[in-house]
Amino acid sequence: MVMENRVCIVGLGVVEQNGDTPDFCHKELLFHATRRALDDAGIEREHIGGAITASSDFPEGRSLSNQYTLDSIGGVMKPCDLRLAEDGMHALFAGYLEVMVDPRLFMVVAAVQKPSERAGERNGFHKILTACLDPVYNRPVCNSVRHVESLEAVLAAMDARAYMNRSGVTEEQLARVALKNINNAATASGKPACTVEDVLASPERSWPMRDSTMAKERDAACTLILTSEKMAGKLKKEPVFVSGVGWSSEGSQLAARAHGVSRDTQRAAHQAYRMAGIRRPPEEVDLAEVSDWYAHRELIHAEALGLCAPGETASCIERGIFEHEGPVPVNLSGGLLGKGNSMITSGLLCVAEVARRIRGEADDAPRRKVQVGLAHSWGGFISPTAGVAVLSKW
């Protein structure tokens, strides 16, 4: 039955660093991503009913960074404009709401990140990290870390330690998570594979965090086009359905957040699974793209998403559950550790990747049939939120 109120993805456009567009500015990155998405959907700019961007000002180095790219995504003089200051996947959620309210719309949802514009060690990320903390309690403590450039590693290490204590996961097992993703990305781009020894040999930043278990930033832009099932029926390509969405926020204060677990992911997944009618995620989900900002976060998120039983992550690694050929492959694309972290844009890129695989456009499509896929995003220490989207072929 064709329903008006089922939301689907009808167009994808991605521009990644090291691709064919290395010299573009913010606006151009997003323009090309949007052009590709429109071409992919087979529609033109005049068909766009509304446009949503999500971004965060400080990482972009401009105020109203979300409004700045309005022209690039065809949002001029359109009725449903919305600008979010959020993780990119929230643009998908806001677009989902718009289509549910008005099923006639073609909504453009987009995000762009260009960290290479920033200067300094790790692109000055530590300055953004301290600026996201409340100025009374948390910021002074974090600013007093002896080498403030290592603040990210210190925070990640505390989180990783809490997780390792709880789960019994070892440093070598964390290295194998990083290895899996690095090699997944290498396979996709034809690079030589790494070994666990290579990962463990990379410089240690704050035990157990190493360069190779922390994702590095990269530039990327991503645009998706959403509409209702009814409108999608008029297009040539098969739509990919957004069958469940959920999002949630952790607490304000760093010290009061739960470390080594992801309560926000649990809540978001609960909502998304309920909408999608998924009761046994490991059996019903064919693959997942999960935030692996840090190697241990992939495991925390996989557990919070119910892809493995609580406390079972260590044995899942040993059994290769999340590996390329495992029963629930996680981050086939290479994830953030393999491909790089585009922060705000990463979540939307996960959605695009899962949608692409459901469409059967990946290299291994002939032998891997994907019916239901899961995309997850986590805002990191700068934005303690999680978003989950369940995508399906039918």
Added chain:
Amino acid sequence: MARKVALVGVGMQKFEFCKTETIEEMIFDVARNALEDARLSKEDIDAVVSGSAVDAFCGIVNSDKVATDGTGGFLKPTMRNSTSGSTAVSTPILGYNHIASGLYDIVMVVCYEKMSENPSAQAVFNTVYDEAYVRPIGLNVPIQCGLEARAYLHRYGLTERQMAKVSVKNRGNAISNPYAQLPMKLTVDDVMASPYLSWPVKLLDTSPVTDGARAVILASEDVARELTDSPVWIRGVGRGADSVWFMGRSNSNLGRLDYAYLAARQAYEMAGIKDPGVEIDYAEVYDPFTFKEMQHCEALGLCPEGGAGKMIDEGVSCKDGALPVNASGGLQGEGNPIGAGMSRLTWCYLQIQGKAGDCQVSKDVSTAVCNAWGGMYQYNAVMVIGRD
């Protein structure tokens, strides 16, 4: 099919130049006030939508996230909207979508701004422009609005004295508003004698820098009917955005806000309003500068295009006029904490409920409209609310 959405409570707070509370405390205050007004507890809230214009004002990245606990959004879906000044109305529109889509039943909408944390709001506003062409010439809001005001006055043959009358009206109205930052008893000559910020915009044509927050609680039809016998419905919403490259807008004349007309048309179509000048009983119009109230009255159809001067001359928009505008004092009198300009919506709600205290207008109000202007001075959001 979109579900009906009602406003069931508002949370108010005094607007001030420099609040001593943190953002989290400010937000906690209005969120609690709104919950008390709606007779709900924080456990009843399904999702939170927050709005603030620009993080650089308070110097906190993702500033809503440091206040998640204050909104009652802990481990709940939260979403932050940010469209500069128009955040004030585009945020409740996002809240409206949360419920109209059928996903949630009760949504807390919180807007806030703490502008006193930085030494120059206008230096922050310069950073919204592109760094190659516009930022270096030092453009900011008063300068851009000086250009717009000049084009507007010229196009429709209006005068600076008519602009001044709006300032006198709004700051005078603010005297009855207990939350107001700048209540003033002025004459037109006082305004005319104030110094130019950017010709023809003068100091007393301009709203102040403000700290403050506002909250509203939205509910689905079923919940609203349980909570109250007199729900106030969101009857129409509209948004419109022109190119951010203001030299290349579809409308070559800066004096006419095409995007505001677009937003108003959508909201009125949805609300089934054909003649807003007659069918709208009360309006809270975005007035960061006095001429903006005039431009917005025209775009909202409260007077004919170019008729805003006559409207203020004849006292139509005064508190006891035929179509009162900004009886709360507007941004001119109540203060302008950019995102928390959602106060416009809260005052429409209070007027319809008859709870506006000394600001209550004498006529019966069943339908009201509010708008907000912002983005990179090219975005407008409009909301029409009313009784059954």
